[in-house]
Every structure is written in C-alpha cells, then in structure tokens.
Amino acid sequence: MSQAVKLEVKGITKTFPGVKALDNVSFSVKKGTVHVLCGENGAGKSTLMKIINGIYKPDSGEIVIDGKPVNVKNPIDARKHGISMIFQELNYIPEMTIEESFFVGSWPVDSIKKVDWKSIKKKTDDLLKREGLAYNSKTKLKDLSVSDVQMLEILKAISYDSDIIIMDEPTSAITNKEVRTLFEKIKELKERGACIIYISHKMEEIFEIADEITVFRDGKVIDSRPVEDYDLNLVISQMVGREISDSYPKQDLEIGETALEVKNLSSKGSFKDVNFAVKRGEIIGFAGLMGAGRTEVMRALFGLDKYDSGEILINNVPVRIHSPQDSVKHKIAMLSEDRRRFGIVPVRSVKENASLSNLKRFIYKGRLHKSEENAVIGEYFKKMNVKTPTMDTTIDVLSGGNQQKVILAKWMVTNPDILILDEPTRGIDVGAKYEIYELITKLASEGRALILISSELPELIGMCDRVYVMSKGQIKGELSAGDITQEKIMYLATQN
Ligand SMILES: Nc1ncnc2c1ncn2[C@@H]1O[C@H](COP(=O)(O)OP(=O)(O)OP(=O)(O)O)[C@@H](O)[C@H]1O
Ligand SMILES: [Mg+2]
Structure with a gap:
C-alpha cells in the first residue's frame, strides 16, 4: 500500500543577498514516513525547512498540506497547521527556565486571561517525569549540558502532537542512548501517521531511519528516491558531485618532545x-x-x-x-x-x-x-x-x-x-x-x-x-x- 502525500513543496525559490539558497525546489512527503534530506553545507536544507515553518517567505512557489495550499505566516501559525520544528542551531536564552522554554510563544491562560503558571509547571514536570529526566521545570537552561538542551528541544517538538515534524540535525549533540530514545519516538510518530523530515550529516543514521531520501545540491533537488534505491556511494556522489576519498589522510610523522x-x-x-x-x-x-x-x-x-x-x-x-x-x-x-x-x-x-x-x-x-x-x-x-x-x-x-x-x-x-x-x-x-x-x-x-x-x-x-x-x-x-x-x-x- 502506498501512503498518501501529506506535505508537498512546489517550485520554491528563495534568494538572499548574494545567494540563491533555493532554486525551484519541489518534493513531497508521505504520511507515516521519514523523509531524509541530504546535501552539503549550504545546500539549502535549513532554508527550506524554515520556509515550511513560516520563518522565511519564499520568493515564489507554494506549500501544500493535505492537498490544500497553505500560507504559513510564522512558527506559531505553523503549529496550527500541525508543523513543528527542531532547529539546527540551539538558539536558546541561557537564563530561561525549562518551563518558559516549553511554552514561550503560546502561554496557556486561565479563565481571566492570566498566564496559568500552575498548569505550565504541572505540564512541564509531567513531561520531565514521563521522560525520566532529573530536572524540574524551574531549572535554567544554562545549567544544563548541550545534550540535555538538545533533548529537551526534541521532546518539546514532539509534545505538540504535530503531523509534520521537522528535525534539523537533531542528533548533533546528544548521547548514543538518547539517539536510541529519539529513534523509538520517531517510530511511534510514524505509527500514528505523522511524517518526519529529517536532516543529518551522519550517514549511518540516515540509512537506519529513512523511508525516502532527497538529495540537494546548490539549492536544487538533485534526486529523490525510496531508501531501497539508494546506497551510501550514490548519496555521497549526488551530494558532492565528485568522487571523495573515504580514507583518512593520516601520516607517519616524527614525534617530538x-x-x-x-x-x-x-x-x-x-x-x-x-x-x-x-x-x-x-x-x-x-x-x-x-x-x-x-x-x-x-x-x-x-x-x-x-x-x-x-x-x-x-x-x-x-x-x-x-x-x-x-x-x-x-x-x-x-x-x-x-x-x-x-x-x-x-x-x-x-x-x-x-x-x-x-x-x-x-x-x-x-x-x-x-x-x-x-x-x-x-x-x-x-x-x-x-x-x-x-x-x-x-x-x-x-x-x-x-x-x-x-x-x-x-x-x-x-x-x-x-x-x-x-x-x-x-x-x-x-x-x-x-x-x-x-x-x-x-x-x-x-x-x-x-x-x-x-x-x-x-x-x-x-x-x-x-x-x-x-x-x-x-x-x-x-x-x-x-x-x-x-x-x-x-x-x-x-x-x-
Ligand atoms: N538569513 C540568511 N541571509 C542570507 N543568506 C542566508 C540566510 N540563511 C541562509 N543563507 C544562505 O543560504 C544558503 C543555504 O543555507 P542553509 O542554511 O539552508 O544550508 P544547509 O543546507 O542547511 O547547510 P548545513 O548543512 O551547513 O546546515 C547558504 O549559502 C547560506 O549562507
Ligand atoms: Mg542547515
């Protein structure tokens, strides 16, 4: 059975001063699948994701969800469209507490429209407990390690119950054990029909979780296929457009004092x-x-x-x-x-x-x-x-x-x-x-x-x-x- 298309990106072009970051990009993501994006540094992957998440406006092209064109105005609006995103750059405010970072931008309010701190605290503590994390909602982000901050970002994005979850290099700073946790979560997300767009430079993990792969180069889609039709060499050659050495240039050197x-x-x-x-x-x-x-x-x-x-x-x-x-x-x-x-x-x-x-x-x-x-x-x-x-x-x-x-x-x-x-x-x-x-x-x-x-x-x-x-x-x-x-x-x- 082939799955229905959830998200479609059609002919997206985006220019920044001095660079054409995306050039007429089209691809689609099916329900209940993991779609991996590969490409060299600067190929345009994050830019496309930020467009889907409403951070950038494309110069042209459209985003279609469930067959309907949508206009995603900003990340909060994206969440209303069922989209959430884990960002590549952990751009957090060190003084923020965990609960603030979870709810920033969409504070729950009580009956008289006051920010409902009680429910914020409870929801945050529940989530931390459920995930077995030994912090409380008032812990400041600056007191956490990079991997903890990254893991919280992941849990946060997943907790929104979105249908489209964008993960831009989610494993760059987490432990192997946390990677396993993430992959388990991805499996659960797929089972409930969500789709995941996944970006990573780690080739082993790409082949472990991808259902489909799209390769970008210089702002263009080079190719898009089911994972069965790809192997490592093909992905790499499409990414870099040339042969690369897979050995290490280690030399026997004279060791000094x-x-x-x-x-x-x-x-x-x-x-x-x-x-x-x-x-x-x-x-x-x-x-x-x-x-x-x-x-x-x-x-x-x-x-x-x-x-x-x-x-x-x-x-x-x-x-x-x-x-x-x-x-x-x-x-x-x-x-x-x-x-x-x-x-x-x-x-x-x-x-x-x-x-x-x-x-x-x-x-x-x-x-x-x-x-x-x-x-x-x-x-x-x-x-x-x-x-x-x-x-x-x-x-x-x-x-x-x-x-x-x-x-x-x-x-x-x-x-x-x-x-x-x-x-x-x-x-x-x-x-x-x-x-x-x-x-x-x-x-x-x-x-x-x-x-x-x-x-x-x-x-x-x-x-x-x-x-x-x-x-x-x-x-x-x-x-x-x-x-x-x-x-x-x-x-x-x-x-x-
Ligand atoms: N806000 C911006 N203003 C100007 N140029 C930008 C901006 N954002 C991205 N670019 C440029 O667009 C191009 C694509 O960048 P993008 O971040 O999408 O690459 P990427 O594929 O995610 O790379 P990486 O693997 O290094 O994360 C780059 O040349 C980058 O310098
Ligand atoms: Mg990027």
Whole structure:
C-alpha cells in the first residue's frame, strides 16, 4: 500500500543577498514516513525547512498540506497547521527556565486571561517525569549540558502532537542512548501517521531511519528516491558531485618532545586524577560516551573552568592557567563543543569571526594589515570550502556547517602549539570532513600537538596516534595506533 502525500513543496525559490539558497525546489512527503534530506553545507536544507515553518517567505512557489495550499505566516501559525520544528542551531536564552522554554510563544491562560503558571509547571514536570529526566521545570537552561538542551528541544517538538515534524540535525549533540530514545519516538510518530523530515550529516543514521531520501545540491533537488534505491556511494556522489576519498589522510610523522602534560587533574564532581601527555607532531584522541568528562577536562585545562588539584606542564615546565587568556599566552587553542555559546560572535562578519582572536597576528606597527588578514583567512576558507557570499557577511546567515568551518579556521589561524578540537567535524558535510582531516594532519606535521575529542570512533581510529578513553570522569585506558578498535574503545568507555 502506498501512503498518501501529506506535505508537498512546489517550485520554491528563495534568494538572499548574494545567494540563491533555493532554486525551484519541489518534493513531497508521505504520511507515516521519514523523509531524509541530504546535501552539503549550504545546500539549502535549513532554508527550506524554515520556509515550511513560516520563518522565511519564499520568493515564489507554494506549500501544500493535505492537498490544500497553505500560507504559513510564522512558527506559531505553523503549529496550527500541525508543523513543528527542531532547529539546527540551539538558539536558546541561557537564563530561561525549562518551563518558559516549553511554552514561550503560546502561554496557556486561565479563565481571566492570566498566564496559568500552575498548569505550565504541572505540564512541564509531567513531561520531565514521563521522560525520566532529573530536572524540574524551574531549572535554567544554562545549567544544563548541550545534550540535555538538545533533548529537551526534541521532546518539546514532539509534545505538540504535530503531523509534520521537522528535525534539523537533531542528533548533533546528544548521547548514543538518547539517539536510541529519539529513534523509538520517531517510530511511534510514524505509527500514528505523522511524517518526519529529517536532516543529518551522519550517514549511518540516515540509512537506519529513512523511508525516502532527497538529495540537494546548490539549492536544487538533485534526486529523490525510496531508501531501497539508494546506497551510501550514490548519496555521497549526488551530494558532492565528485568522487571523495573515504580514507583518512593520516601520516607517519616524527614525534617530538612532550608539549603538554597533565598530572592528576581533578575537579570535584566532574573528573578525577586525569593524567595524559601529548607530544609535538602527535595527534591524541579522547573517546568516551557523552558525559564521560572529556569536555570538562579540556575546559579546565584551557582555563574556562576551575579545577581543584593537579598540575599542567607545558614543554615540561609547570604553568598556571586560570583563564583562556593564559592559555592563549601559552599557545594553546581550543575549538569548543558548543559553538553557539562559546564560538561565534553573531552580529559580526565572517571575517571578523575568523580573525577576532588572531588580530595580533595581523597588526604590526599599530596597523591592521588587511590584505594579509584576507589572504590567510581566505586560504583556510578555500581549503575547507566555506560557503559565504562575502567575507563581510554577518556570520548568522551562514549555514550551520559553514559557521563551524569559520570557527575552525579561527583557531587554525592562531598558530597554536597545542590545539584542542572538541568534536571538530560535527555538522560538517562528508566532503568537507576530509579537508578538515587533512588540515589536522598538516598541523601535526608542522610539529604541533593535537588533542581530538570525538564521538565518531572511525574518526579517532583513523586519525590518532593514541586514544585515551574516559568514563565517569576518569581515564580508563589508553590505546595505541594499530591497537585501537571500536570494541576496545567501547569496552573501556563503559567501565565504571
Ligand atoms: N538569513 C540568511 N541571509 C542570507 N543568506 C542566508 C540566510 N540563511 C541562509 N543563507 C544562505 O543560504 C544558503 C543555504 O543555507 P542553509 O542554511 O539552508 O544550508 P544547509 O543546507 O542547511 O547547510 P548545513 O548543512 O551547513 O546546515 C547558504 O549559502 C547560506 O549562507
Ligand atoms: Mg542547515
């Protein structure tokens, strides 16, 4: 039995200053199915979803639901049409409480039209309890981890009882266990006849949940088929329009002196007795389940958080790091996991975002050397294939993946001796990932020490000389190249 069409998008075109984000796009989604959208960073996926959700107006084209053309005015109106959306960029207000974030925009009111806080609290607490989450409705978002905020966004979107649920990279920041929860929920949603539009750069998960796949490139639909008629290679070749290498550009490099050593680093409640070292020319990895304490260790090391005891040595000399400024002085750079909160300056241009922490490099004799700034940043942008209309475009308008690339470029330009990369390829398309691996290799070959935190095991196995595995705030073991397997990592990662 073939399912009825729920949502149809017809001939949608959308132009932004300097870019045609969507060019005459048409496709349709059937009831009770998962329709996956694939495409490189900047292909137009999120833009189309924002049009369906009423955030942008298309220049032309229409949206048809249940056979009737609709005019979705804004996200609240979208909900009336049975549409809800999980956004790619977690754009939350840190001071908001969980209950506020759940009901913002559609506050329930009581009989005298006053906001009904009692019912808000009850509904929120019920939902949290049902989902087994250990917070209460008054917890502020800033006190939650990235994965918790993401998971709440998912639960919120699902709780609206919508028929069309858009998920724009919902798993970019949640744990594997939460991914399983999400997939269970998707199954339930399908069973009740809802349809899901799902965007992800994680190829394994696409093939696990898709019923149909549509591939975008440069704002156009390239192809749309049932999942049975696709395989990984076909999706990738349609996405990038060229052959890409699926191996890792790891080289055997000369390993130098110890650049960084961490001794018995402890922070109550986060991590305990952490010992590790990284040499020049070496790429070390940190594996572990989300919440294992990897990010916390790096944040403390970088001076973003305090630690209780332990020692940090750079070039075998003990140093004190109390702030990111101290780290930068010691030539340490860190790409943070939560790019929204710690990475970008939204109102500034792409170029400013890339050069902000590097201005010194481009200033001599009191003058900013613009041409050199442009040349250096431009080179990184080219290597990573950053898609931006101009260098002066504000960073907000770039696609999610392209924003990530700008931030990565920023840290590459600081010319660090020690570079910490927390999930550097999250949200990056398959084509650009390889370029980033090449950059990492190049940095190591220049004698820099690299620390790579990643949830993608093949990435750690393919790129690292050694991998430390953390669980419950402690390093449970260390594996060396040739001896690093997914099984061994998972074994250590699940130790108590
Ligand atoms: N508000 C905006 N103003 C100007 N340009 C925009 C705006 N939003 C998106 N764009 C541009 O439209 C193009 C498509 O962006 P979109 O966010 O839809 O890509 P995407 O396919 O979701 O990519 P990613 O995988 O990186 O999330 C990009 O070139 C982007 O810079
Ligand atoms: Mg996007």
